[in-house]
Amino acid sequence: MFDLSPLYISLRAATLSSAIVFVLGTVVARLCYTMQGRKATIVDTILTLPLVLPPTVLGFFLLVLFGKNGPFGILLAKIGQRGILFSWKASIIAATVVSFPLMYRSALGAFRQIDQELLWAGRTLGMSEWKLFVHVMVPEAWPGLIAGLALSFSRSLGEFGATLMIAGNIPGKTQTIPMAIYFATAGGDMQTAWIWVGIIVAISCVSLALTTHFDSRRKG
Numbered sequence: 155m156f157d158l159s160p161l162y163i164s165l166r167a168a169t170l171s172s173a174i175v176f177v178l179g180t181v182v183a184r185l186c187y188t189m190q191g192r193k194a195t196i197v198d199t200i201l202t203l204p205l206v207l208p209p210t211v212l213g214f215f216l217l218v219l220f221g222k223n224g225p226f227g228i229l230l231a232k233i234g235q236r237g238i239l240f241s242w243k244a245s246i247i248a249a250t251v252v253s254f255p256l257m258y259r260s261a262l263g264a265f266r267q268i269d270q271e272l273l274w275a276g277r278t279l280g281m282s283e284w285k286l287f288v289h290v291m292v293p294e295a296w297p298g299l300i301a302g303l304a305l306s307f308s309r310s311l312g313e314f315g316a317t318l319m320i321a322g323n324i325p326g327k328t329q330t331i332p333m334a335i336y337f338a339t340a341g342g343d344m345q346t347a348w349i350w351v352g353i354i355v356a357i358s359c360v361s362l363a364l365t366t367h368f369d370s371r372r373k374g
Contacts, residue, residue, distance in 0.1 A: 180292070216244075239320055244321035307361050332354070
């Protein structure tokens, strides 16, 4: 019987990580929206760095940070969250880190395209910055935010290197579709590999179609 657990694990990791980066990426993009000069350059470089670093390098950093002697590992142990590494939670952490820059950059670009006169009009009417963000900026930037969400989901779904480093390849627990493809190919099971390739390509095509649709709406 064909084991569908990699599909469930991948969809769970991609969905949860996309939800996390949608909120974090949107809020962080708003905080960085008004930054200028050297500070903006430094912050933007740090936030975008996971996009250009090799996934194995990100996995190494995450392994150090979330290990039992790492800062996050020690903090999680204090609140009773032990054994994060090589669990399904680790796959969500990896997917979140690698996909965050896509959501952040998409949200920042969408915010920068908002007509400034709308924001000035809101401030003139006495709206607070928080109300401007919720009632003006987010609705105006919505197509760009959805495009960023779709890109983040696709990136999370295809994550391999960082996930392998901190979550491992445990069938039924942390084995995602990319890992199932890799190890099926390595084991000579090309039929299974082709099935998983078809599934992930189909899901990615849908995500990219949504990205193109909302990106065209934003630019239009």
